[in-house]
Amino acid sequence: MKFWTAAVIAATLLAGILAGGATILGLMAPVAGAAEAATGAAMDPEVVRWAFASAAGAAALSALAAGYAVAQVGTAAVGALAEKPELFGRMLILVGLAEGIAIYGLIVAVLIFNRVG
Numbered sequence: 001m002k003f004w005t006a007a008v009i010a011a012t013l014l015a016g017i018l019a020g021g022a023t024i025l026g027l028m029a030p031v032a033g034a035a036e037a038a039t040g041a042a043m044d045p046e047v048v049r050w051a052f053a054s055a056a057g058a059a060a061l062s063a064l065a066a067g068y069a070v071a072q073v074g075t076a077a078v079g080a081l082a083e084k085p086e087l088f089g090r091m092l093i094l095v096g097l098a099e100g101i102a103i104y105g106l107i108v109a110v111l112i113f114n115r116v117g
Contacts, residue, residue: 043117051116055109062105069098 077091 048116051112055112058105058108058112060105062108063102066099066102066105069101070095073098 073094077095080087081091
């Protein structure tokens with residue numbers, strides 16, 4: 001049982017790293033020209049870089065938190081379903097609420113990108 005818990009946590013960490021890494025790669029690209037073309041005015045490249053970093057952090061950390069929450073809730077749900085199978089609908093709602101954390105982080109990242117332009 002502990003192997004599966006460790007495997008779920010490792011997969012969650014890998015997903016968070018990949019989600020954050022994809023956005024962090026955008027930090028290395030020159031963003032000053034893209035910001036000027038999009039807004040028509042010169043924007044400080046440092047502001048754009050910090051916006052990318054904060055969006056990456058929001059997406060990555062929320063993905064990690066959602067994965068951990070799903071692991072904990074899913075483990076408890078499987079244990080409860082083994083004793084009372086009629087609780088399936090309630091447990092599905094609880095796991096869905098835990099998955100919603102990642103969606104909130106994605107929404108925050110999109111709002112950050114919209115703010116920068």
